[in-house]
Amino acid sequence: MDVQPRIGVTAGVELRDSAVPPRYAYMSDSQIHRALAEVGAAPIILPHHIDAIDTFLDMVDGVLIAGGGYQFPDPLTLISAEASNELGESAFRTRASFELALARACLNRDMPTLGICGGFQVMNSILGGKLVVNLAAERAAWGAHLAPPANFLAHDLEVRPNTMLGALVKDARIVVNSLHRQGVVETGAEAVAAAVSDDGLIEALEVQRHPFFLGVQWHPEFLLSAADHNLIQGFVAASATQRSRSR
Numbered sequence: 001m002d003v004q005p006r007i008g009v010t011a012g013v014e015l016r017d018s019a020v021p022p023r024y025a026y027m028s029d030s031q032i033h034r035a036l037a038e039v040g041a042a043p044i045i046l047p048h049h050i051d052a053i054d055t056f057l058d059m060v061d062g063v064l065i066a067g068g069g070y071q072f073p074d075p076l077t078l079i080s081a082e083a084s085n086e087l088g089e090s091a092f093r094t095r096a097s098f099e100l101a102l103a104r105a106c107l108n109r110d111m112p113t114l115g116i117c118g119g120f121q122v123m124n125s126i127l128g129g130k131l132v133v134n135l136a137a138e139r140a141a142w143g144a145h146l147a148p149p150a151n152f153l154a155h156d157l158e159v160r161p162n163t164m165l166g167a168l169v170k171d172a173r174i175v176v177n178s179l180h181r182q183g184v185v186e187t188g189a190e191a192v193a194a195a196v197s198d199d200g201l202i203e204a205l206e207v208q209r210h211p212f213f214l215g216v217q218w219h220p221e222f223l224l225s226a227a228d229h230n231l232i233q234g235f236v237a238a239s240a241t242q243r244s245r246s247r
Contacts, residue, residue, distance in 0.1 A: 003240050005041050005062055005239035006041070006043075006060045007043045007063070007064055007239060008045075008062070009044065009045055010046055010063075010066050011027060011048070011066070011095075013027065013048075015091075028066065029067070031219075032066055035222075035232050038223070038232075039229075041062075044059070046102070048098040050101050053102055057105060061240065061243035062114070062236070062242060063111055063112070064235070065113065066117070066118070067116060067117040067219070099122045100122060100126055103122050103123055106213065107126070107207065111242070112211060112212040113213050114235040115215030116220065117217060120184070120205065120216055120217050121215075123191075124184050124187065124205060124215065127187065127205070128188030129188040130186035132182055135182060135183050141199055142201065144178075145178045146178070146181050147177075151224060153175045153225070155178055155198070156176075157173065158173060158195065159172055159194065159195045160192070163192060163195075163206060164214055168230050169227035169231060170227075171227060174227040175224075176224075176227075178217075178218060180217055183202075184202040184217070186202070190207055190209075192206055192208055194214070203217040214235070220232055
């Protein structure tokens with residue numbers, strides 16, 4: 001790769017309750033950073049500062065919206081049980097607001113964007129799709145989608161033809177890991193369902209008018225298959241193209 005694209009990666013929050021005073025720290029899974037670096041990207045953690053989104057996007061060539069920790073479709077009220085005190089609620093609300101605004105800005109700017117797990121659900125939310133907050137409660141069989149560990153290939157997917165995802169993974173069926181309690185059952189009007197599980201859940205979506213706006217429910221950063229490698233590599237290649245155009 002001739003250029004090293006800079007990828008902004010969203011972070012989670014983790015309570016340091018033994019600190020004085022107790023406070024949240026940004027947390028970013030090193031597996032994402034390893035996967036991006038392996039294909040030539042330079043990952044950069046993005047703090048949850050909504051007013052700085054335009055500045056962040058001027059600095060990076062692609063954005064990866066990482067996993068969740070709160071629930072959709074209404075992230076400002078359906079935050080996780082961990083966020084039960086005032087400090088926690090504030091931290092999770094700030095993250096939710098930041099990621100929703102970031103995703104909208106990426107969509108409007110044609111910024112290469114990959115959503116993973118909770119990031120996929122962020123994309124679904126801004127596009128007006130429908131999500132089941134508790135899969136197991138909705139349908140007992142859907143509870144099997146919470147199937148850790150992350151390095152376990154849990155189930156097959158059908159990759160839809162004529163999609164960006166299909167062009168990247170080069171296969172009509174792939175096998176993925178699965179670590180989610182909630183799931184997408186309907187995409188918004190502008191989105192296309194790019195992959196579907198055999199039990200009917202949408203596992204990937206994309207906006208086809210956009211150069212690269214793709215979200216997946218599984219965790220390809222663990223690079224368990226050729227499809228995972230191709231997906232991460234394709235995202236980084238799109239970001240490298242963006243960098244070449246803007247420099």
